[in-house]
Amino acid sequence: MSPHHEPPLTRLAWIGMAGLALVLVAMSPVAGQVAANVAVPEPDGYRMENYRAPTPASLRGAQVVDTAQAHRLWNDKAAVFVDVMPRDVKPPNLPAGTIWRDKKREDVPGSVWLPNVGYGVLNAEMDSYFRRGLAGITEGRKDAPLVFYCKTDCWMSWNAAKRAMEYGYANITWYPGGSDGWAEAGLPLEVAKPVE
Known part of the structure; x- marks a missing residue:
């Protein structure tokens, strides 16, 4: 047929x-x-929601590094690493006797953990906390080298690095691989304690 x-x-x-x-x-x-591998466009403003999603390959005004470059900066002590991974905040109205345990966070050794500063909008208290934290770790130097990160596909670090530039910090590096990329490369992590 x-x-x-x-x-x-x-x-x-x-x-x-x-x-x-x-x-x-x-x-x-x-x-x-x-x-x-589809390119994520860099927005003009801050990311306002869905913070765990693919990020752009760039951040205008900042240097972007991969894990090998971040490791060189860390190994040479050429920058302060700023972890901005969010942290659950203890609810103020927990019943008496309720035990609250923070989730363990492991980050790049020697990092300064400033949690919850990477949201698209910061209230006055968080904005002040972020400004004080940066001023403390840079000793007031706006040209101090800072590397911002959280995890892979995390907009928190993108937002925080962008906000630091808007605060006037001029030597900003963004490490999009974050603690995930660091760990995948077999590099050491340590248990972090947030700056209060």
Whole structure:
């Protein structure tokens, strides 16, 4: 029988197989890599929600480093590393006797942990906390080298680095790999304590 005279059921089977092939290609690891490599545009303002999502490859006004470059800065003690990973805040209305335990945070050794300063909007208290924290670790020097990070695909560090530049700090580096990228490279981490 010629291909032009196939029974309708056979043609439907071929169409179904072609559709299945397209689905399998779309689900393949290569297709996922292509989707993951789609460039994320750099916004003009701060990221305001969905903070754990792919980030841009750039931050206007800041240097962006990979893990090897971040490690060199750390190893040479050429910058202060600022971890901005958020921290759950103990609710003020917990019933008496409730035990509250902070989640353990491991970060780059020697880092200063300034939690919750990477949100898109900071209230007056958090804004003041961030300004005081930066002034303390830089001894008031606006040209002090600072490296901001949190985790991979975390907008908190992008926002915090951008905000530090708006505060007038001029030597800002953003490390988008964060503690995840650091750990994946087999580099040491230590248990962090937040600056109060």
